[in-house]
Amino acid sequence: GNSVTQMEGPVTLSEEAFLTINCTYTATGYPSLFWYVQYPGEGLQLLLKATKADDKGSNKGFEATYRKETTSFHLEKGSVQVSDSAVYFCALSQTSYDKVIFGPGTSLSVIP
């Protein structure tokens, strides 16, 4: 079945460091891929998405590229801020009527 795997957390970085959170998926065909962010005590917000191979999603300095050949959708940011501290979820959805499948989440803490 479909699944999403993320790198183990928690991840702790200093402010202005480079961030990479790895995400790989298992699915048939061409699923849509998402990164969601959850700030402490809040629900989820869509951070970025990509709907076909080689698409790059970007938002708030974060980027992720849909790599069909490696079934990956790694999240990157060149310079993290303290306000980026949150839990990040990689997710996929197979069709227009299917549920979204989430990875386990990666907790990020950015220290001044």
Next chain:
Amino acid sequence: GAVVSQHPSRVICKSGTSVKIECRSLDFQATTMFWYRQFPKQSLMLMATSNEGSKATYEQGVEKDKFLINHASLTLSTLTVTSAHPEDSSFYICSARDPGTSPYNEQFFGPGTRLTVL
């Protein structure tokens, strides 16, 4: 983007009582809404898919009689936790698709409801 609200944001109840959580799509009509449960430091677990005007579809292992879902209108779905017990304490999150703006299955999430059963 589309906005989804939940009410209440926090609720504390005694064991054996029932609690109702509301999920509303504020600026769009949602024929389908989803209910998730999240344990501390864990991912979201889909509990059920709520379809307007029909019965909800529950995921394997989720008790239908324990978690009652009603989707009576295109903007409102409710989750009722019946005869709540301490093990039902969790963070409950709903989501909805806006079919007009999310053809690629983007879901818009509510802020969540923290349920504590004493």
